[in-house]
Amino acid sequence: MSPRLLIPFFAFAAMTATAADFEVSSPDLPGHRFAPNLIANGFGCSGGNQSPQIVWRNPPAGTQSFMVTMYDQDAPTGSGYWHWVIANLPPDTTQLPRGAGSQPDALPAGTLQISNDTGQPGYLGPCPPVGESHRYLITVIALKTARLDVPPGVTPATAGFVAHFATLGKASYTATWSR
Template identity: 50%
Template sequence: MSLDRPIPPDPYDLLPPVPAFTVTSDDVRDGEPLDVEFAHPSVGGNDQSPQLTWSGFPAETRSFVVTCYDPDAPTTSGFWHWVLVNIPASVTQLPRGAGMAGTAEGGAFAIRNDYGTQAYGGAAPPAGDRPHRYLFAVHALDVEKLDLTPDASPAYVGFNLTFHTLARAVIRPTFQVKG
């Protein structure tokens, strides 16, 4: 069963433009389906965050934020799967599973996702819906840390990112649950 609705725009196309840099992964590829390992347990997954590596960001970068967002979720606000803030500028990769609760280092911490946990929550689109895009973004910031607490909302983090992002790198795998 398809939910028969328009495909939402890429949300980063709606924000003020910033330069791009590169994010790659040993686990996910742009435009290709996610392995079920990176999906939510409700659809047979393991809630594992994929490995990510980034390079080519501006020299003046003082910290990073990593997010995973599904703009295709059947809501008016999409669905936030992961928001990891205050990653030191010296960190340029996250290993597979870095999104597990309590694994952040160097002052970084996870914001509550839309599942209500402070961790990575895997893909789980409605069964039978079209493939959903999962936008894994690395945001290079002009500040050492955002003045946030772990109970901030993903929307509030996004608001702060708009004013502090120097550059952004995005990889967009997909996931679908057959109906």
């Protein structure tokens, strides 16, 4: 191979080796499984209904805000189930503490808790039907706008639609729960 052809190859390799990936994790979900304190307290479940701590790093350059969602892709609804949607997190935010989904004071000023699929704002823990195991997709979305411009009472699906057009990048983490 010609040395001239190797120069662009090594330059590209160096760029990709130093570019860190946008990542999300949760120390509260070891083995990608929910603990009882994070499970819903309702719908036949009797958990603590605390939202897990969520941590992210290496967001895309130009991020102006974040949106965090938790979605049950296996819910027997034909369209999944939104358990938690939170938007307008400032760009310097790198985590949500455990319990933030039910403690608005634990969130940065200006944060918007969008109603989950029960119609209530805040976190609703997992509670799949008896005999089923469900996957819950936790996603942190980096947005190029400082504020998600949505009306009061917006649905999770509509908030996701609006966010789609302002998305710079996404990082996801899947956890499971069975009953």
